[in-house]
Amino acid sequence: MGVPPKAGRPGKPAGKSVRRSLDNARQGKAATLKPPNKQRGADRKALAGVTPQWTPEEVEECFRRFQAATAVPKGELLHQNPYTLLVAVVLSAQATDAGVNKATPALFAAAPTPEKMVALGEDKVRDLIKTIGLFRTKAKNVIALSQKLITEHGGDVPRSRDALEALPGVGRKTANVVLNMAFGEPTIAVDTHIFRVGNRTGLAPGKTPFDVEQKLLEVVPDAYKLHAHHWLILHGRYVCLARRPLCERCLIADLCKWPGKTVAA
Template identity: 60%
Template sequence: MPQKTKAPVPASARKPARAAAAGVDAAQAKAGKAPASPAQAKPSKGVSRKAAAPLPATGRAKAAALAAPPKPAPRRRAVANAEAAAYGRTLAAWSHAEIVEAFTRFEAADPEPKGELEHSDPFTLLVAVVLSAQATDAGVNKATRGLFAAASTPAAMAALGEEGIARHIRTLGLFKGKAKNVAELSRLLLARHGGQVPHDREALEALPGVGRKTANVVLNIAFGEPTIAVDTHLFRVANRTGLAPGATPLAVEEGLEARIPDRFKLHAHHWLILHGRYICKARQPECRRCLIADLCRWPEKII
């Protein structure tokens, strides 16, 4: 009995199969799945094993570089601050009367402004401010509640050590470096200052993780000095409004020191920081709620 032979499949019948395969690839791409690559399939008879071999190390590095996602755009706050500094150079300076009027309004609205970092003494304040770099006050407070319960003095903090501190502040950015700084500054406070936070700018800035802004915050809040700590919010407000334009935080600080009347200086940086944090925000400033909108020189304000 003769054997049956399969008839060859005509080309017209093969086209739908190819189309279906293409449709699967398209569906996979739409769903976020990559279609199978030739390297994942077994090499066909006509393809040499060399062609299917994995890429050498240099080739893999190049492929990874090509496939890597693009670098993220700069943070909006940084962009807003840069724009504010650029505007500041072109704005007319405030008169003395306008400066007095602005701070009189701030004082009437909030006579005793407070910083938002939780602390109980100069040491816990110092640690909280060191931890606040590139972090929100709310995030720092959440981390320091457990940290200060475990160690609230330089001696206890030094005994807790770098790893112990790190366990409490893992939720903060750059927590390993911050833990190292807090452990070392605690040790130095014991070795150089009898376990006390020094009431001296130079001595404060000699401690790990303590820069000019941190020293100004500690001198102001812990010791009642009329210093002005320029953070990212204050920098933006001073430049946007024209109150004290400057290309750097130090330039803004010096401008404010020279222009703000002495009777307002103790609370000046709190008023301006809180104003920048909640009203003159980087992304969407709330000009309609602004106490000093009529004095502000910023050309893009929306009233």
């Protein structure tokens, strides 16, 4: 594949400085970001859909590289079974996985099933998760969804999106995570990291998480859909950071269409 055109100027070959920047990025050499105001401007352009679209060949190459680097990516939330995964994802709303993982070992040791969670009771659940944001509301939801699993699903986590989203505290993103991780469905849960990566890089621009999800489902090749969710989350969490993206470490720097990406130092 040849050197891609500069972002925002389709069809015009990238100059020597851009090629040198990408060479430096691949070699892990020092790099600098554009000034913060230019970064913000570039992100606004991406959200407005100004960033050029990727070709199917570029999308294929992007995920080929992700797969080559991490063949089977893993989620970072600690869990034991589909039920504890569901609870962990509910607890992770507006919280970090690391923060949730500090609280859930004790919770899941005491209550690894809906029946044991209901027996544990809301007060005890609240005490065990009090280090997590919105813990009072989340404790109520955990007990309520556990009760509903018992009464409507025989204590099992349903494999239906509609049934999952009918549970207290469960929205589309949580349902997508459970369907993907517990049941092997090729769903893509768009969190803040995937939303940023999709818009910033031009891979899947959209004004809402649902828009980005639908675009990703459209452009990601079927062979990569099962793990696309985790590859993109990990890329956004550890490389394509919100404030200071580490473009010099990026596997897809030469494919990225973001006008604010790293230039050579």
